[in-house]
């Protein structure tokens with residue numbers, strides 16, 4: 001037990017239903033980003049372990065695809081009940097290894113059961129379709145055609161550090177529900193939550209070999225898993241750079257890439273300024289800005305800029321940094337001191353290049369003080385590149401067309417938000433903003449676990465959200481019966 005009440009966790013690798021030491025015997029401490037304390041320890045897998053996990057997955061996939069959907073659903077529903085019962089414990093593990101405030105971690109942990117239940121349901125909805133073959137010239141009525149949905153086989157799931165429960169479950173639960181075996185490689189910074197979730201899935205009855213978890217370096221393990229021909233689908237969430245590398249080495253496989261972003265929020269005349277300011281003060285700084293759909297850019301119409309900033313700044317200054325386990329903390333450290341340095345440097349560079357720092361930006365160890373930077377040119381790196389930190393870059397525009405051009409003016413296209421504007425502008429924003437989701441009346445930082453979720457442009461391709469993930473983790477087979 002750690003001082004803050006979280007359990008200190010020690011795990012082996014999960015391969016073929018067994019918890020076993022890594023082939024090379026190496027182990028690695030997992031440290032708190034807040035104070036560097038050791039919060040757990042995991043095995044460091046090698047390529048030999050990746051090979052063993054894939055061999056086990058081949059056996060597991062053969063068993064699981066023959067397991068009726070109602071039995072798979074029953075196991076996932078049992079796992080959901082366990083996740084609900086252990087939500088407080090999962091939250092403490094998330095906070096300990098990721099550094100986000102316990103309240104935020106609890107919100108994340110409590111979605112685990114819901115994602116598992118949604119997946120159990122969707123995995124039992126693998127409908128096919130009847131084919132009107134007699135509409136094909138020359139074909140009579142002696143044939144019957146239809147499609148069947150079947151699991152892809154082996155899914156490799158690779159996940160980032162920022163939502164250690166949510167993003168693991170958005171891959172593992174739909175993959176299992178659809179009848180696939182899964183090899184999971186969680187982020188090295190946050191492996192403990194993934195292992196705790198795997199533990200409860202095994203306890204709920206997931207058969208041997210159906211789920212393996214490999215902890216260790218993404219470079220070596222990722223390459224071995226992604227390139228292996230036994231794998232039919234790679235589902236990756238992480239940075240655009242790693243996503244590009246995966247796309248190059250995957251070969252002929254199904255791929256889902258949930259990548260980086262620089263998400264815009266438009267503030268237009270007519271906006272409810274208080275509501276917009278409150279939403280941006282949350283959406284730009286939740287999880288210390290380490291959210292793919294974080295509000296990185298505010299594109300504000302000149303007519304409402306002063307009012308908006310007046311409403312925003314006190315809210316940002318009220319964000320309280322501190323120990324993730326302490327009452328009243330609303331922002332924790334970034335995942336590492338190196339990341340905090342990178343973010344603080346990015347803000348300082350924008351200011352050196354002519355932008356105005358309205359608040360925040362200072363670094364103290366792993367913490368970056370929540371920042372608002374005004375007068376940011378859309379072409380500047382603070383707008384163009386993903387910041388992944390607690391700062392919002394404000395760009396001022398003179399009309400709606402300029403706002404849309406600025407929103408679309410980066411390589412990314414994950415999500416966007418719009419406050420205010422006329423009905424016509426709202427409709428144009430929906431149609432013209434190149435993003436995987438567009439929110440009218442809110443910021444991009446909003447997600448329901450059932451909705452299709454995924455980016456355009458350099459933000460990736462493929463959709464998550466439980467129904468979409470089940471769809472992408474199955475394949476349609478066309479069957480024709482010739483009478």
Ligand code: NAP
Nearest residue numbers: 160161186187188217218219222238239242258259260292
């Ligand atoms: P990351 O550095 O790209 O790492 C993500 C995962 O990939 C980790 O498990 C990492 O392992 C692994 N990895 C590293 N090199 C690899 C390789 N060559 N082949 C295969 N896997 C490899 O990303 P992160 O810093 O953890 O997460 C932040 C990024 O995720 C941001 O860009 C953010 O926008 C993105 N993200 C996107 C979404 C979305 O839905 N679009 C959601 C959340 C986060 P190690 O940890 O061992 O290096």
